[in-house]
Amino acid sequence: MNFILGLLAILAGIGIVLKTEAILREFGRIKFFEDHLGVEGGSRLGYQLCGVLCILLGILTMTGLIGGVIGFVLSPLTKYSK
Secondary structure, eight states, X not given: OHHHHHHHHXXXXXXXXXXXXXXXXXXXXXHHHHHHSOSSSHHHHHHHHHHHHHHHHHHHHHHTOHHHHHHHHHHHHHTTOO
């Protein structure tokens, strides 16, 4: 099941990266991306970064490493709850 979910996430990420212009026309510009990622094309870069993040999360899901990565990222928050 993890393999299929990871593959779907990778395909979605590839679709986001390849169809950035269509996504930009459909959903418009995002102020946060425009303010922090550049003067022209900040939203395009933001959409592409979201696509690449989706691809990376898909690869981690496919290989079964997602649990370890999430545990490592959230470890500063969870060490006090033990």
